Amino acid sequence: MPFPARKSRWSRTTGSFFSAAALITTAFTSVAAPAQAAAPPPQEPGVTLRVYDLQTALTRLCTLKTGQTPNIDKLMPTIDWTATADFGLGDNFLSEVTGNINITTAGIHAFRLTSDDGARLRIDNAVVVDHDGLHGATAKDGSIQLGQGYHSLRIDHFDAGGGQQVTLQWQPPGATGFSTVPNSALSTDAGVVRVTAPGRKDCEAAGDTPGDGLPLTGVHPGFTLANLRPTGFQPQVSGMDWLPDGRLAITTWGGSNNQLGEVHLLSNVTGATSPTQVRTLKIASGLKEPMGIKYVDGKLYVSEKHRLTELNDTNGDWVTDNVRAVATWPFGGNFHEFAFGMLYQDGSFYLNLSVAINYGGATTDPQPAPNRGTTIKVDKNTGAVSYIAGGLRTPHGIGWGPEGGIFVTDNQGGWLPSSKLVHIKQDRFFNHYTNPDGPFDTRPVTAPVLWLPQNEIANSPSNPVQLTTGPFAGQMVFGDVTYGGLQRGFLEKVNGEYQGAVFRMTQGLEAGVNRISLGPDGAIYTGGIGAGGNWGQPGKLEFGLQKLTPNGAEAFDIVAMRAVKGGFELEYTQPLSTQTAQDLVTKYRATQWRYQPTAAYGGPKIDQQALTVVSATPSADRKKVTVMLSGLQSGRVVH
DSSP, rough: OOOOOOOOOOOOGGSSOOOSSOOEEEEEEEOOOOOOOOOSSSEESSSSEEEEESSOOOOOOOOOOOTOSSSSSEEESSEOOOSSHHHHHOOEEEOOOOEEESEEEEEEEEEEEEEOEEEEETTTTEEEEOSSSOOEEEEEEEEEEOOEEEEEEEEEEESSSSOOOOEEEETTTTTTSSSEEEEGGGEETOOOOOOOOSSSSOOTTOEEEEEEOOOOSSSSTTTEEEOOTTOOOOOEEEEEETTTTTEEEEEEEGGGGGGOOOEEEEESSSTTTSSSGGGEEEEEEEEESOOOOOEETEEEEEEEEEEEEEEEEESSSSSSSSEEEEEEOOOOOOTTTEEEEEEEEEEEEEEEEOOBBBBSOOSSSSSSSSSSSSEEETTTTTOOEEEEBBBOOOOOEEEEEEGGGGEEEEOOTTSSSSSSEEEEEETOOOOOSSOOOTTTTTOOOOOOEEEEETTTTTTEEEEEEOOOOTTTTTOOOEESSSSSSEEEEEEEEEETTEEEEEEEEEEEBBBEEEEEOOTSSEEEEEEEOOOOOTTSOTTTTTTEEEEOOOOOOOOOEEEEEEEEETTEEEEEEEEOHHHHHHTTGGOOOEEEOOOOSSSBBSSSOEEEEEEEEEEEEEOOOEEEEEEESSSTTTTOOOO
């Protein structure tokens, strides 16, 4: 991704910049703000500091591309940092400070922001101090009228070399001078799971547009979006399946706010154009973070963290009267040991067991329970559990794909430099190692069907679903909890194995997507989820239920990207215009890279290089273009 060019600047090591306290910019601004903000969620003292490794020097604050996981995420008692150890990174990074400031005395509050380099202070989203640009550790003041109570606080800051500093001081009403804002006045959301990931993070670049360098922002024009949540219904959807009578069964997570998972039956969803038409019935509760549900032979089955559960209704009102444990599997009590699912075929259920991890993302060593990170098969009648494949970390999604195969998404982490889609077959190993060894760790590594470049088109991919109709029939669609929206995968078989291309498909949904299901009406139903901290799509709800109904609109899009010797064939939904078809060779750019899995969390692109576009030849109907590339290598990801 392109960044602003690094401009020449003075070296701070020669004394050409002022020392930390040498200069205060006297410009003083006064900003009005809402008298009092709404009460925040449960708090703990301090602020949240998130740091993003840009690996290139900025000259001014930039806008981060959405959906990126920070390199550093930690609770800090106050905002007074002057060392690399405070930020966790050296030069060329962007930091975000978020939290709340508790005001006890209403009135005008003055703030002094000292930073090296640029920084900006917002309170209740109003800019109080703008101290952007390249400079040494200097200060700038501003003021704002604040009422009693909590007010949101945010500081954006970048460092481009030399020293680092962010210090926030204040002068409340009645104070005679500035002092560091105390811990007692600062708070941030409590109980946040702080997830981090290594590697370079990207800013938006000049010329980036939604779908081309940036995530999409709206709904795909070939679909009509409808909301399905009646007033007060806020499901964190973790599983979806359909009953023969057209009702939709969903599980809710229950992990947020230490609640327990539930099962709801929804009526009128297929015909609904408004959430007021949807009827909900809670039929089960007290479940341990269920992540899958399936209707089989008149009963509903749920995958809890530690077992497969049958829900039994004895009086015909659909409300569960008792539950039966069909099967159990190794479970060590770790917060991350989910049982993601669920598929059913010919008397057997299929689901994925994720590994235990530590807060922050590292795989727990040793694992508290054996044989995690696997795809399992459970006999419906006997409850016998058998292992199909292993070497998975967070196999969040499982779905049927081409030729009736099982396809699974896995999330970036140890031994996963980026998220990916894999094809499950008996005895396959997908490269995530654990201690003790998993049941397939000695097997050769099976390459992914699709690499999903982290933060570019995926972050936390969820379950894949194969489309059956429309221009993308046969292709796989999957959601994403953090990147959000839906992505689309075109798969083809080459030398007996599946590979393919991934495309952005839609955004514009109310929450990050945890589960999707293809309804009997042909619509794609999306279940949303999110939680505190950086787990969830930024700026979205922590719950959601919507549907995307095909509307027949002929949107211009890429249908497929097929490998040919020396290049690729791109197929479009519509013919290229005569004007676009001219000088085609100048209108394509290509890069390639590879990934090297290591024990570290995530990993960078390796051997990244630009490819020369030799030719771009349209078909007679201009719906296909064959792009030939110089330097193309096997075993690479090509963009």
